[in-house]
Amino acid sequence: MATLEVQKNEKVFQRDLESKVAIVTGAASGIGRATALLFAERGAYVVGEDINPAVQELTSSSDRILPFVGDVASENSAKQVVALALERFGKLDILVNNAGIIKYTRVSDLTLEEWNSILSVNLTGAFLHSREAVRAMSPKKSGAIVNIGSYACFFGFPEIGAYAASKGGLAQLTRVLAVESIPHGIRVNAVGSGDVVTNILNHFIPNGRDFLTQHGNTAPIGRPAQPEEIAEVAAFLASDKASYIVGSVVMADGGFSVQVGPTSTRPS
Ligand SMILES: NC(=O)c1ccc[n+]([C@@H]2O[C@H](COP(=O)([O-])OP(=O)(O)OC[C@H]3O[C@@H](n4cnc5c(N)ncnc54)[C@H](O)[C@@H]3O)[C@@H](O)[C@H]2O)c1
Secondary structure, eight states: OHHHHHHHHHHHHOOTTTTOEEEEESTTSHHHHHHHHHHHHTTOEEEEEESSGGGGGGGGTOTTEEEEEOOTTOHHHHHHHHHHHHHHHSOOOEEEEOOOOOOOBOGGGOOHHHHHHHHIIIIIHHHHHHHHHHHHHGGGTOEEEEEEEEGGGTOOOTTBHHHHHHHHHHHHHHHHHHHHHGGGTEEEEEEEEOOBOSSTTTTTOTTHHHHHHHHHTTSTTSSOBOHHHHHHHHHHHHSGGGTTOOSOEEEESTTGGGOOSSSOOOOO
């Protein structure tokens, strides 16, 4: 009974995104879906963008989410989704650049088409949406942009050359845009996510969620994240509580990036 009471109170107090207007890309699935739902629960109005028309199903979970079917790599989509937020909700406070894709291929086997498609979604999409968002946020001198990065912002693994290049680029875009935008009251940050159990690998392996779970189990925390845990970090960075955080890649990876090698160095 007492626990229920606390949970209820938490819901009442956690309205730190009340009346904020947010765009979340890649909102149909995984981290983007969890972020759109969490933002709405915290009081925000959300435009959820995805190339997958399944994004429209979000309306059955929250009446604060307006779906938009679009390809983040398209300049037109970026302009349209920001225009939609302004038209329907009168302003734009938050952009979460979350849409992303991955492919496992060694660089020596990667085609130009594959390279371009990963870079265009993960990096160019974030650039296009950030540019339009900054233009919309600057006149009101406030806003927050959160990019969903990865430990691949900093570290290399075999077979993810294009993905790691896109996430490394996203970290640098975060830093440069942060210093350009903070004089206009806009904070830009990123989340350095570890393994999260989502469908991101399902396009090319049947057991993608199992693979992410197994890989996540090798992090010092001993498990992968659930999408909601990354959404919490995005919500914090998007909120006024993160008022002094500018240009950071905040790691939420269960300690993956601070562990050097998988084994103990204790002499036996
Ligand atoms: N799952 C992980 O382990 C993990 C780890 C680190 C970082 N990330 C990052 O988190 C973000 C979300 O990934 P996820 O794991 O939730 O994957 P997911 O596949 O569950 O969700 C990604 C969403 O992006 C959408 N999308 C793909 N291409 C798009 C495009 N061109 N335009 C619009 N929408 C598009 C997909 O339709 C999907 O709904 C990605 O940027 C990913 O790189 C994921």
